[in-house]
Amino acid sequence: MTRICTCVYHFLVLSWYIFLNYYISQQGGDQRKSKVFLNGGQWKYLTFLNLLLQAVFYGVVCVEDVLKRIKGEKDIKFMTAFRDLLFTTLAFPISTFVFLSFWILFLYDRELVYPKALDGIFPVWLNHAMHTSILPFALAEVILGPHCYPRKKEGLTLLALASLVYISRVLWIYSETGTWVYPVLAKLSPVGLTAFFSLSYVFSAGIYLLGEKLNYWKWGDMMKPRKKRK
16 A cells, blocks of 8 residues: 555656646746746756756656566666666755755845746746755655665766766856856856855765765665675
């Protein structure tokens, strides 16, 4: 019964993220919203990339749930390993990073990340769907089932590569348009930008390690990182 409930929960969360991605994709017709997506489209924002990532992750989870009931756990080890890698190195760290970084900057000075003018463009519920509910979903996934973490070096390297790709895109958009994706970046000098991006990765790495600790706290030594055989 518990497994069935978990499968239903995963399907509902997947449906929610599919709905959010679809809803946002249909906003291009609104002239005010179109201006927000100028110079890079919606995919220049980590928030929207994270929503897509979560939809992909929960899609993988739902497929794994179905295959597990049909074939059994032993026959779908690759799918389970892929699910765990996706969650531990990307889905959990990025969703938690988006939540924390957004609300820290928002509470400090919202004009740096989400100007008040956007309140008249995006409804309040959508703001919380993009920046608030993502954390409870991530934490619930930690509680609902164990996830096998890769070795620290591998996990942090994958996270670093993802961070580098996104930072490169942000810098490319600025070089092409002269406009920063986030208002806070316009306030920083080149040295400040270097420090900001570096600290952002350190912050996300800390979140990765936190997720690992939470996983071990909940599930114990059965989820120790994989080690290569000698």
